[in-house]
Amino acid sequence: MKVKLFWKNAPVANGDKNVRPFEDEINAWLSESPRIKIIDIKQSSSGETFASWFVSVWYEEGAADPAAAPDRGGR
Numbered sequence: 001m002k003v004k005l006f007w008k009n010a011p012v013a014n015g016d017k018n019v020r021p022f023e024d025e026i027n028a029w030l031s032e033s034p035r036i037k038i039i040d041i042k043q044s045s046s047g048e049t050f051a052s053w054f055v056s057v058w059y060e061e062g063a064a065d066p067a068a069a070p071d072r073g074g075r
Helices: 016-032
Strands: 002-011 037-046 050-060
Touching: 002 016, 016 050
Parallel strands: none
Antiparallel strands: 002 050, 037 050
């Protein structure tokens, strides 16, 4: 099993403006990794005026059949 970590520190005041690039980064990695089997995903956040977001994706390589994952687009 492997883990991929994503994190971002950004001011909370910008809300969606800061969240979108973080989502894009995670979605890009998922699109580039169609043959992984996701075992677990954990996320946490902290901060008041300056937020820290942390996402860990626990996975196995070569375990998923891309055609069997309609939500991943079979890519």
